[in-house]
Amino acid sequence: MASSKAHHATGFAAGVMAASIVAHSGTVGPFHVWVLLSFMAAVAGGTAPDWLEVAWWSRTRRLWITHRTVTHWGIGWIALLAVSYHWLGHDRLAAPAFGFACGGLTHLLADWPNPLGVPWIASRHSLNWWNSGHCDLLVVGASWTAAWFIAGHVGLHDIHGLSHLTHWLAR
Secondary structure: OOOHHHHHHHHHHHHHHHHHHHHHHOOOOHHHHHHHHHHHHHHHHOOHHHHOOEOOOOOOOOEOOOOOOHHHOHHHHHHHHHHHHHHOOOOOOHHHHHHHHHHHHHHHHHHOOOOOOEEOOOOEEOOOOOOOOOOHHHHHHHHHHHHHHHHHHHOHHHHHHHHHHHHHHOO
8 A cells, every 4th residue: 555645646547547537538628617526526536435435424533444445456546547537528527427437446566566456356456566665766756657658648739729829939
């Protein structure tokens, strides 16, 4: 498991990825509200697999399900990502759902190298690369590299016609 700070940092990177893809899909809304909501949902999704396990309705705030079970199930997060991606441009609420799924999936990818692993399909699988809290900088760096790559190649270079401006300035 990555540290809490690493999950927050990878959640912000997932927000950049989700917002880029939502903006590219054209589901922007007035003042780019759906892009912003997808970003915010991805930040929340970056820590969601852990906080969804907490029984917020009880005073003790203990886990109501075992850690890294249902909330860390890879198929569920991938299904939410695929369905919400399919509905981008057709349903506005797909944008925050897509962001939330991006964040949740990023969380699972950050937990995967840990010996405890992540239940991708039926049972847990671990890359068994390092113990919890180690190599957080590597995980965060990889997520931000992915965010940079996706944002740069999905179309943020042409947001609001800025490519025309940069082309004109380059003359």
